[in-house]
Amino acid sequence: MEKTIQSWFFRIGIFVLAALCLGLLSWGYYNWRLAQNIINKDRTISF
Incomplete structure (x- = not known):
């Protein structure tokens, strides 16, 4: 039981x-x- 709780926390x-x-x-x-x-208002690159 303790092991499962530990793994869940992990x-x-x-x-x-x-x-x-x-x-x-x-x-x-x-x-x-x-x-x-x-900074670059004149050359904006949009992705």
Whole structure:
């Protein structure tokens, strides 16, 4: 019983960590794109 609880915590921990990293990456990318648009108003590249 203890082993299954531990494995579940491990899985949830990894999932939360991955989601956090993904969110941080997308947020950083979004902010970077925003900054690029502000800097290069005349030549904006849209993906």
